[in-house]
Structure formats: structure tokens, C-alpha cells
Amino acid sequence: MEKSTFDIVVVGAGHAGIEAAWMVGNIGLKVALINLPGVQIAETPCNPAIGGVGKGQLVREIDAMGGLMGKITDLSAIHYKVLNESKGYAVQSTRVQVDKERYSVFAEKFLRENKNISIISAKVVKINYIAADCFEIRLENNDLISSKAAIVCTGTFLNGKLHIGAEQIPGGVFGCDRSDSLISICPVIEASKRFKTGTPARICKSSINWSKLEKQNSEPTAQNFHILHNDFERFNQQITCYLTRTNQRTMEIIRRNRNIAPLYNGQIKGIGPRYCPSIEDKAFRYQDRNEHHIFLEMEGHELDSVYPNGISTSLPKEVQNEFIHSIVGLEDAQILKYGYAVEYDVVDPTVLNFGLGHKDFHGLYFAGQINGTSGYEEAAAQGVISGINASLKILNKAPIIFSRNDCYLGVLIEDIITNDRDEPYRLFTARAENRLFIREDNTINRMHCYREKLGLHQDIDQFQNNYINYFNLLEEFAESYFFKSNDLIMHKFNNNGYGVIDARLSLSELLKRAHLDPVKTLSQEISDQLVKIDYKIIKSVAISQKYRGYITKANNEFENLNKLDALKINWKLIAENERISNECRQRIIKTKPESFSQLRRINGIRPATIAYVATMYN
Secondary structure (H helix, E strand, O other), rough: OOEEEEEEEEEEOHHHHHHHHHHHHHHHOOOEEOOOOOOOOOOOOOOOOOEEEHHHHHHHHHHHHOOOOOHHHOOOOOOOOEOOOOOOOOHEEEEEEEHHHHHHHHHHHHHOOOOOOOEOOOEEEEEEEOOOEEEEEOOOOOOOEEEEEEEEOHHEEEEEEEEEEEEEEOOOOOOOOOOOOOHHHHOOOOOOEEEEEEOOOOOEHHOOOHHOOOOOOOOOOOOOOOOOOOOOOOOOOOOOOEEEEEEEHHHHHOOOOOOOOOOOOOOOOOOOOOOOOOOOHHHHHHOOOOEEEEEEOOOOOOEEEEEEEEEOOOOOHHHHHHHHOOOOOOOOOOOOEEEEEEEEEEEOOOHHOOOEEEEHHHHHOEOOHHHHOOOOOHHHHHHHHHHHHHHHHHHOOHHHHHHHOHHHHHHHHHHHHOOOOOOOOOOOOHHHOOOOOOOOHHHHHHHHHHHHOOOOHHHHHHHHHHHHHHHHHHHHHHHOOOEHHHHHHHHHHHHHHHOOOOOEHHHHHOOOOOOHHHHHHHHHHHHHOOOOHHHHHHHHHHHHHHHHHHHHHHHHHHHHHHOOOOEEHHHHHOOOOOOHHHHHHHHHHHHHOOOOHHHOOOOOOOOOHHHHHHHHOO
16 A cells, blocks of 8 residues: 655546646646546547537636646647637637547646646545545555545546446446445535436448538638637648438437337436437427437547437437438448447535535535536536635635636636536526627636736746737727728728728727628738737737627626616516527526516526516616
8 A cells, every 4th residue: 555645636537637637737736636547538428529609718718727628629629610600709609629539648748748747547436534625535456645635526437327228337438437426435425416418329430421411611710729829720630520410210210219218218317418418308309300410520530430419319229220320321320339328426516615615625626527517618617717726725825716707717617506406507608697798709808817816927828918918009009090081091991891981980980880890800900000910819809899889788787787686577578588598488487586586596597588687677
């Protein structure tokens, strides 16, 4: 039996665990990152994609705080897409398909290069809380590790059980061991409930008839996540994804096998994510709809496996074979690995504070899916926050509390610790009251003040300082530079499609014109001045100018929310309003709130709904 001592121990090396260890190591403390044997570090067991609606913003915030996710994503990226591109900049989000093998390789490489991080391959059998800020971690081989703090990031491995039809297999992901139940590992904490997630079958690339499918090309104009990378540089050859669809026959096969579907015959008890439904859920929830998109996404350059995004399932193997072969392009598909569901333990996150530390057991932190969230990005974000705050506590420094008014990190944390979740939590832009301000383009502006509190002097800090200085200069230029109406300027406005100019017009006012793209317009004007400025800064200044009036109005509405609590409301009128999501309307009908205060506190009501109702009654 060996004994060792670290400042902090991180249990689990998934997306939450690696970010927690990375932040601890960069702050300068010694950290042990314990990974279950046979499990890849930073594995992507479901869809190997990073980002998405709301999640792209979150990845950029993780990056601005010094996290790993954005950097690793760029280095392993094989397909880029900007979501909501036809909508306003505020809700546009970047989504990147990664080579899953390279993602894990880069994650481990960076972790091992940090001299403060020790990676230990072992199974944790006990987390003993000795006293406040004093822990003893026992490994399966009886080795002991002492620490001042412990961060638990066990993901879906905590008492995990896999389901493929009637088969029930202990494990966190297919082919890997699982952790024991929470109460057996950490006796001071009990799991509050079981959640469920799932994944589709993997299909052999060479068995797909690609000629029948619609191409989805990688978008060269999507920006990289990491702020120290060139915006549009690609580190790998980009691949093409493809689109196909389910059909009537597909859905009929699934519907006639309801009695042997673990999700519907009572075999699975855990609660699954509403916003990432299995193909069984789609079949039975939407009986009148037979066509659902399936995006065929490569899992890597050297891998022969394809991820069919949209048909997550736990149906028996023979049923999976049958319904997959009914899909256009997949008639002769060879299944490399069958889809499955996994049930796992989660804690009640309401026992945690804003730093993700336990309120009663000081020094004990939880991050990732164990807190009832879904998604790699949400897990990584919690890893960053727990790693930072566990470190600051040991250093006797004040915690960093992220506000929901200026970042999705704040939205995420307040949401998950305020209510015990009745389903896995997924982040959306609609969960933020201030989403016109919380955008991808202004991430550094929003997060710089938080990063500064760490007191570090790394390359990312120098970049952010320079960025803020140049941003302020360009913003001042936009507000102080005026066009005067004369023949030359009128000719320029006509050629550029700027519209009319009657007298004097500031560049800032020009950027606000509804028919103009503010980013293209400001880029053109900067080019005309023969000045070279980082595209990130141009984009952020342009969009900030465009949205300034809306943001000011939104901030005023946000500040007025607390004054509205006493208002009486007509819940029937609200429930009939089609601008409110169906999920929120269902919860309103069930609760029948009489006041605005009661509406605000209904579990699961989106902040966007609250803000809209506030506008109705203001």
C-alpha cells in the first residue's frame, strides 16, 4: 500500500474532470486526476461534436477562462457549422465535429505536459471525508491519497447500467467498467435519483450508399473556438457529413416493438433528456410524424465508424438492424456497435453552492453529469468552475461567482443548484434573460473581469488585455467618426449600398441600419482606413453597436423583474400564448400560478418565458 498527498484530487477524467484538473494545475496547485482503467481520457462516448445552440457560447467562455475544451476542439476538428446563421448574431452558435481519437490524444498530451497534474489509472473505491478540507481517497489496490479537496466527476459511470433490449450490462460506457454507487464510494452523500441517456448504433463507413444522401459541407467561415488560434485556420482535413431521414416504414418497425423497448416496458427507470430524445420517444410522442432528420457524422479520419445523429436507441439488436436498414442509404449498413441506453446515479445539486462545493462538507465538489446535466460542454463548464473555486478555497481567496446576467456559466450554475432536476439539464440560449448580450462574439469582453481575478500572467491573459484595449479604441472610433454629406460620400454610400445620407452620420449610426450587416460594414470601413485590426475585435464592436439599443432595453427589463413579483397574472391567457414554448405552457397549466412571483419559481420555466411575461404585464 502506497500513500501520497496532493492539494486536490479529481475523480474521473471525462470532460468535467480534465477541465477541473487543468484549472487546478494552472493555478499552481498539485492535483491527482484519477481515471478508471480502460476508459479514454476526455472520451466522447456519444456524438463526437462540441458546441451547438447555447453550447458554442459556453465553449468560448470556458476558453476565455483558460479551459482546454476550445483549444482541443480546434486541433481535432473535422467539420464546422454555424447554427442559426439565418437569424440574428445573438443566437448564432458554432458546432464542431471532432475526431474522437485525436480529441482524447490532445487532452492527455496537454494534461501530461503540466507538471502539477498527475494522472493515475485506478478505480476509486472510497472517498472518505475526514474533516473539513481533509480527505482520504482509497483506490482498488488499497493505495491511499490524501488531499485538502476532492472533486467528483464520475459522469455516467456512477452505478451505471447499460440497456440493449432485454440485456442489462453493468458499465458507464459500452465495454468499460463502472463506478460503484455514490453511497458506497462517498458515504456522506446519497444519490437523489437515476437519470438516463443513450446513444445510437455505429455504422461501418464503407457499407453506406453515400450517393443517395444530401451533402453537408464544412463551413470555412465558422470561427475557431480558441482565442489564440487564427480565426479560420484548420488543423485537419475537413470531411463532409450527410443527411438522410426516417420514413413511415422505419417508424412502423419501432412502434410495433413497443413491448420490448426498455424505455416503454418498464425496464428503464431513469429519466431521460427531453431535448435529446431517443428514436423510440420520437416514434411514440409524435405518432403523426414519420420523417426525422438523421445526420451521418464521421467519428474520425482513421476510424471506419459513422455516428447516425438522431436515432439514439436501446431497442433489441434485431430491431435496430431492421429499422436502420429501412432508411435511405443505410439499406446495406453494417452495424459495428449497437445503440444502448445507460442509467446512472445523480446527486441533488441543490446541496451545492455557486462554486459547486457542498454546503455541509467543505472541500467536497461535484461537477458534470453527476449534477444532473447533459452534454460535454455543460460538464466541462462545471469542471472549470469547480477547479477554480476548489483552488481558491485552498489558497484562502474569495470564490469567483459567475453572474447569469453576463455569461452562460452563470446561467448554468444558478439553474442547476436552484432546483432539483426532474430531467437531465441542457443549456439553451432561451434559458438566459440577457441573451442579446451573452453572445459568442463578445465573450472576451464579458469574461475578462472573471479571468483577471485568477491573477495569472499567461499568454491568454496578455491577449485578453490587448484585445480589450483595441476593442475600446475601435468602439471610440465608431462613435466619433462621422461621414459628412457631399458628392464623394454620397457616391460611396450608393456604391456600398449604405442608403441615403442627409447631413452628418456617425459610423456607429451607420452600423445600426437594419438593411446592413454590421460586421461586413465595419470591416469595409476599417479596410478603407488602411488599418489592420483583428477580425474578432471588428466583429464584436460591430455587433455591440448594432444591438446597443436592444441591450439597454433588455437590461432595464431585467432590473425591473424583481418589482413585478406582486403582480397578479392570468395563467390561462399566458398558457394560450403560442410565443411561449410548449414545455413552459404545460408547466403553467399544471401549476396555475396566480402571481408573477409564483410563475418565476415554477421548476423548469425558462427565463425567456419570464422575460416575455414581464413585458406583457409591464
